[in-house]
Amino acid sequence: MVGMRQVVPRMDQVQAGAWMALMTTAQLLPAALDEQLTADAALINFEYGILAALNVAPDQTMRMGELAAAAHSPAPRLSKAVNRLEARGLVERVACAGDGRAINVHLTREGRRTWLQATPPHIEFARDTILGSLTPDQLTALTELLQPIISRLDPDACPSDHPPEQAGR
Amino acid sequence: MVGMRQVVPRMDQVQAGAWMALMTTAQLLPAALDEQLTADAALINFEYGILAALNVAPDQTMRMGELAAAAHSPAPRLSKAVNRLEARGLVERVACAGDGRAINVHLTREGRRTWLQATPPHIEFARDTILGSLTPDQLTALTELLQPIISRLDPDACPSDHPPEQAGR
């Protein structure tokens, strides 16, 4: 019994370090993003992602289902976010011609204006505050290291998608 | 005016890729953690962290302030989490002898039992599902790449686990 000090499995030093770094990042990053966006545009990151997705969609319009998929969001969460955006006039719901139960979400002129205003500080924050400390080679390395983790967390996550995708396609 | 297509700043391909990987990780990781812990021990990650911190503390006891610092949590969040844990008998509040306004949080026997039971699946999940796809060298690289990002997000985040703020400096 003397050798049996720990009942629980242990991580070695390297694993523990990576684990802590991942956890800390996952904790701080969303908070920092929401803080920046809320201060600069009264938007949370999730809402910004909706505007961004609509902005690059044909006719600035998407179906709820598409939007939910693009934002990796369950339907209720998206529905409520669209409620909020619609109440502010940034977005409008339009009945879908072909299908009576589908809803088209359309980015209003005001919504696009808000997105245009919100984006520069957001991109700046991402580049300067977050990515700015790494060289391009390091960024590439980071991306490749995170990719397998993402794949294991969500097998459906594909490399190219998501909110802050660049504006001009 | 023809050349002026975009008013908003852009990220290059490398930056955008890293950005997306970071965002996706930050989105998926906490959800996966809470899911695993909730299923296996009816704890969310934050609560698990509290038990874990108490478990390694001298006398299985910490002051609220210490705990909040250890969990990188604002005071109200910790207070409410301790409320929940105390209601389940996993933790108890004890008045602090020397200071009438301070509260010592103590891990009960039942709390330690819960932590012991919750930990193996948690560690397994972390090692196998999340870190398992990377070699030790890659884990080291990942840690070093995330470190500067963490530092920029929170200047107070200390790289090493416990630089124990010993009283006598």
Next chain:
DNA sequence: CTAATGTTGTTGCCTGGGCAAGCAAATAGC
């Protein structure tokens, strides 16, 4: 045509978290 099933969104209820206000003990100023 009608009934059963499937699809698409929305609403309600509950929980966790942020922030500001509050309370109580300790400390500093007078």
Next chain:
DNA sequence: GCTATTTGCTTGCCCAGGCAACAACATTAG
């Protein structure tokens, strides 16, 4: 000693998100 400030923690109020129940329309089977 007595007020004023500071420290340590808690509570209340509000918002965002998860899940299940629901409503509305579409589709398929009989």
